Amino acid sequence: xxxxxxxxxxxxxxxxxxxxxxxxxxxxxxxxxxxxxxxxxxxxxxxxxxxxxxxxxxxxxxxxxxxxxxxxxxxxxxxxxxxxxxxxxxxxxxxxxxxxxxxxxxxxxxxxxxxxxxxxxxxxxxxxxxxxxxxxxxxxxxxxxxxxxxxxxxxxxxxxxxxxxxxxxxxxxxxxxxxxxxxxxxxxxxxxxxxxxxxxxxxxxxxxxxxxxxxxxxxxxxxxxxxxxxxxxxxxxxxxxxxxxxxxxxxxxxxxxxxxxxxxxxxxxxxxxxxxxxxxxxxxxxxxxxxxxxxxxxxxxxxxxxxxxxxxxxxxxxxxxxxxxxxxxxxxxxxxxxxxxxxxxxxxxxxxxxxxxxxxxxxxxxx
Amino acid sequence: xxxxxxxxxxxxxxxxxxxxxxxxxxxxxxxxxxxxxxxxxxxxxxxxxxxxxxxxxxxxxxxxxxxxxxxxxxxxxxxxxxxxxxxxxxxxxxxxxxxxxxxxxxxxxxxxxxxxxxxxxxxxxxxxxxxxxxxxxxxxxxxxxxxx
Numbered sequence: 162x163x164x165x166x167x168x169x170x171x172x173x174x175x176x177x178x179x180x181x182x183x184x185x186x187x188x189x190x191x192x193x194x195x196x197x198x199x200x201x202x203x204x205x206x207x208x209x210x211x212x213x214x215x216x217x218x219x220x221x222x223x224x225x226x227x228x229x230x231x232x233x234x235x236x237x238x239x240x241x242x243x244x245x246x247x248x249x250x251x252x253x254x255x256x257x258x259x260x261x262x263x264x265x266x267x268x269x270x271x272x273x274x275x276x277x278x279x280x281x282x283x284x285x286x287x288x289x290x291x292x293x294x295x296x297x298x299x300x301x302x303x304x305x306x307x308x309x310x311x312x313x314x315x316x317x318x319x320x321x322x323x324x325x326x327x328x329x330x331x332x333x334x335x336x337x338x339x340x341x342x343x344x345x346x347x348x349x350x351x352x353x354x355x356x357x358x359x360x361x362x363x364x365x366x367x368x369x370x371x372x373x374x375x376x377x378x379x380x381x382x383x384x385x386x387x388x389x390x391x392x393x394x395x396x397x398x399x400x401x402x403x404x405x406x407x408x409x410x411x412x413x414x415x416x417x418x419x420x421x422x423x424x425x426x427x428x429x430x431x432x433x434x435x436x437x438x439x440x441x442x443x444x445x446x447x448x449x450x451x452x453x454x455x456x457x458x459x460x461x462x463x464x465x466x467x468x469x470x471x472x473x474x475x476x477x478x479x480x481x482x483x484x485x486x487x488x489x490x491x492x493x494x495x496x497x498x499x500x501x502x503x504x505x506x507x508x509x510x511x512x513x514x515x516x517x518x519x520x521x522x523x524x525x526x527x528x
Numbered sequence: 529x530x531x532x533x534x535x536x537x538x539x540x541x542x543x544x545x546x547x548x549x550x551x552x553x554x555x556x557x558x559x560x561x562x563x564x565x566x567x568x569x570x571x572x573x574x575x576x577x578x579x580x581x582x583x584x585x586x587x588x589x590x591x592x593x594x595x596x597x598x599x600x601x602x603x604x605x606x607x608x609x610x611x612x613x614x615x616x617x618x619x620x621x622x623x624x625x626x627x628x629x630x631x632x633x634x635x636x637x638x639x640x641x642x643x644x645x646x647x648x649x650x651x652x653x654x655x656x657x658x659x660x661x662x663x664x665x666x667x668x669x670x671x672x673x674x675x676x
Contacts, residue, residue: 199568207572256588257581261597262610272581277573284565295565302636323610324599336618339625346632353639416600421584425577497675500621504673508628508664512657515635522643523650 173470174291202294206283210432217431218245220478221485228489255420260323263417267321272418272425274314279429282307282436285361289470290449293362300361301349304440305342308395311433312338318426319414330413333403333496337394340503341401344391347511348384351518352444355381365448372447378526380517385445387511389483392437394499396430399488403496434481442476449473620672624664631660 181198188194219234219242226233234241259265285300287293297303312335319331353359355377356367367373373381394401403413410416415426442448449469453461494502520526599606635653642649667673 195564199564203568203572203575206568207576210576253580253584254588255584256590257584258596260599261594262599273574273577276577277570280569280573280576281566284569294569295562320611322599324601325606325610325612326601328610328612328614332614332618336621339629340621343625343628343632346629347635350632350635350639353636354642357640357643359636359640411600420588421580424580428576500673500675504621504624504664505668509661512661516654516657519639519642519650519653523647 172292172468173289177292206294210280210428213435214428214431215245215249217434217481218248218427220481224482224485225489228486249424252420252424257420257422258417260417262323264321264323267317268417269422271314271318271321272422274317275311275429276425276432278307278310278314279432279436283432286436286439287361287365287443287448288473289468292470296360296362298358298360301353301359301364301440301444304436305346305349308433308436309338309342311429314429315414318418322414322417324417326410326412327414327416330403330410330416334397334414336496337397337401337403337499340500341391341394341507344387344503344507344511345395347508347515348388348391349440349444351381351384351511351515352377354515354519354522361443361448364444365450368447368450369453371453372445372450374445377518378521380514380521381445383514384511384518385441387507387514388441388445389480391503391507392441393484393487394503396433396437398430398434398484400491400493401499402493403499434484435477438477438480438484439473441480442473446476446480447472448476617675624667624672627663628660631656 180201184194184197188197222244223233223241234244237243237247259268282304284295285293285297285303287296315334315338316331319327319329319334322328352364352373355373356364358364358367368376370376374385412418415423418426449472451461451464451467451469451472453464599610634656638649638653642653
């Protein structure tokens with residue numbers, strides 16, 4: 162029966178473990194084995210990220226067009242799907258300019274820092290059932306600490322550009338990212354309290370009988386909303402895109418960047434968008450856990466037959482769609498309004514909410 | 529970043545020395561790569577960014593004139609240095625952030641054990657958050673959150 166299940170459900174972990182077994186019989190040396198496996202994993206990861214960024218770029222434009230009742234890209238490729246590829250090729254042929262007055266070393270280092278930090282944050286994500294790059298026991302803490310390093314790359318880019326717009330954009334971005342990190346952390350802590358573990362696979366397992374957003378009543382709903390707002394700010398997306406507010410600061414911290422170096426900032430923005438949505442989907446919406454309703458065995462069984470990777474990506478892209486929706490719904494905030502929102506509203510609310518959740522966990526007021 | 533590299537290298541080394549094998553996949557039907565992931569992702573990130581920039585450098589046409597090296601501001605030559613004074617408010621928010629960020633780091637281990645420890649842990653964090661909230665109120669009253 163177990164094998165029959167595997168026939169119907171395409172499973173990444175099955176694929177990976179069989180690939181591993183096959184390699185293990187072929188390659189005796191454990192170092193060579195590790196290198197081969199890292200090579201395969203690295204190439205597939207890079208391919209995945211490139212496809213993801215292309216898809217997110219296309220989705221961003223199509224969603225924008227849908228919201229504004231226009232067509233969006235529709236010339237290059239079927240339904241304009243290759244437009245973003247054409248744009249990348251165009252960027253590839255652009256000269257990567259370094260301004261004369263800039264700090265050249267920091268200017269060229271900044272895109273690397275930004276891309277590497279957003280790559281490192283992928284490590285603990287669970288893409289499918291039992292399919293995870295690094296099941297570290299401090300998963301959530303690791304993600305928050307790594308993603309907070311992105312601000313270093315942004316400040317580096319803004320400061321080294323020798324451009325007043327870049328400097329202002331970078332300072333705004335620094336203040337914004339560090340402020341909203343607090344709310345993100347507190348809303349993550351509320352789930353850690355309920356599941357009692359920082360390990361992402363444990364958090365997903367704790368949602369086997371219902372996702373936290375359903376089990377956790379109103380406090381978890383509040384922290385979910387706070388998480389979505391704060392993570393939209395953390396990745397500098399509209400309505401919190403003050404760092405690159407086009408009308409006032411031209412391009413913000415990446416005004417001076419051109420060609421591929423600029424593309425790196427764009428790519429890392431999309432990877433970050435994916436990561437925050439994946440984290441939200443994992444801790445609030447159950448990651449790869451299928452949707453189950455109480456004792457409806459037939460329904461639950463039918464849901465189990467949908468592949469776990471499909472569940473994960475479905476939830477992630479649902480949240481990505483919501484974040485893209487924000488962009489065309491809310492007007493951009495001013496810097497003082499932005500800081501007020503965090504320090505005078507979100508932070509006190511999330512502190513109170515953390516207390517509420519811990520009371521809930523201690524007194525057992527949840528399923 | 530450096531800390532991450534050092535941590536990954538040391539961890540990998542000890543794993544090899546102690547268990548005689550690399551932190552590869554676990555038991556059957558379970559895919560996880562262990563600490564090697566950090567090194568893998570680091571290399572991937574550098575290759576991703578570096579590869580793109582180097583390919584673009586080889587393909588792109590290059591030319592130079594003094595006008596191109598100027599900062600892109602508003603069309604007329606820039607006046608003075610770009611490394612100017614900026615608002616002190618950013619520093620105040622950075623300082624406040626440090627306080628609350630350290631608070632959060634303390635709260636992570638607490639959050640893991642609160643369910644087992646029970647009511648004592650709840651009242652302890654009540655006192656902790658109360659004191660910090662007083663700090664936030666003080667900063668608010670002292671005008672650190674005002675942007676004028």
